[in-house]
Amino acid sequence: MAEEYKAPRGFHDILGSDLRKFRRITSLVRTLLKRYNYEEIIVPIVEFAKVFERSIGEATDIVQKEMFVFPDRKGRVLALRPEGTAGVVRAYIENKLYALRPYHKFFYEGPMFRYERPQAGRYRQFHQIGAEVFGVAEPHADAELLKLVQDILDGLSIDAVIEINSLGCKLCRPTYREALTRYLHDVSGHLCDVCIDRKDRNPLRVLDCKVETCREAVKEAPKMVDFLCEECREHYTKLKLYLDKLGVKYKENYNLVRGLDYYTRTVFEAVSEKLGVAVVAGGRYDYLVEEFGGPPTPALGFAAGIERLMLLVDEPEKDYELYFVIPFGDVYSYAINVADMLRRKGKVVELSYRGGGLKKQLELANKMDADYAVIIGEDEMREGVVSIKDMKTGEQKKLKVGELM
């Protein structure tokens, strides 16, 4: 195939066994979200680039390097969404949902786009399923959200450690930021080039740099938890108490900052030990709605990366039986009716579209992973029966069509 007809780098097809894993994940997460009474919302894949620049933060890698940005025909700057929260926040305000009820709980599912170096489980078009809660400041909402994350991990039998941290609020974070910046200046000789550049613009990001010398250099760095104001400290303490009550296993990680600017107070990641990366992540963003022009609205959410989870889950077992109908001779008017009746009874039925001898047809039935072959010749049609063959045992018998059900 000519190179220009292939999918662009980082864009992939999902099919077969991968797609079954994909659906296993999304259907489990949807079932759990339903149980917590989240309502689905579908927002556009394209927004004005400003929506992401404002929310995710101008100084972040996502906005600076990873967004797919393009002009429309009138020169307005649009972007493919790199994450889900910004669009849901925009929709919440634009539809004035805050006027309807004191709080809202939404979930979304769909493709996200980031121009990153592709690697295992990381693509330029990837998929997330995520949830957002608007209008709730209380820490039991944070705890419940983390219990939901734990339920997802348990439901998929995934080994991952939930790490939590608090990033404080408007009142307490600036003092911490100053202390951290001072510290980073002292150790700047040990920082990588990227961190030297971001220690003033975005000092918190230095804390989660993966470069070994940076990790060493920040070991003794001041911790946000030591700078929390009274209210933030109480929020964090209560969160941990509720997590204990709910039996959610977690680990405090004082260097956990997440890559997005909008987080306040609680942040978390569920980190897979096998992959060494976060498979679910999120946190609180209490000022974002207001910064977008909405009323003051505390909020929180999480997103799960479906391709990453796919690396960790088994393919679901087949949960249906396939009936493969094989017509011989001029029996199609009868055969299509048998297939139709079976389908109306809720059976999964494939009517063979290929001719050929019985051996060839049974081979095809095997390729299709059929559980039963329903063989229909002219004798069967005359007698109003079918011959049914159990593909596993090889056992074959004649049955009236009614008996098939």
Ligand SMILES: [Zn+2]
């Ligand atoms: Zn605070």
Ligand SMILES: [Zn+2]
């Ligand atoms: Zn670094």
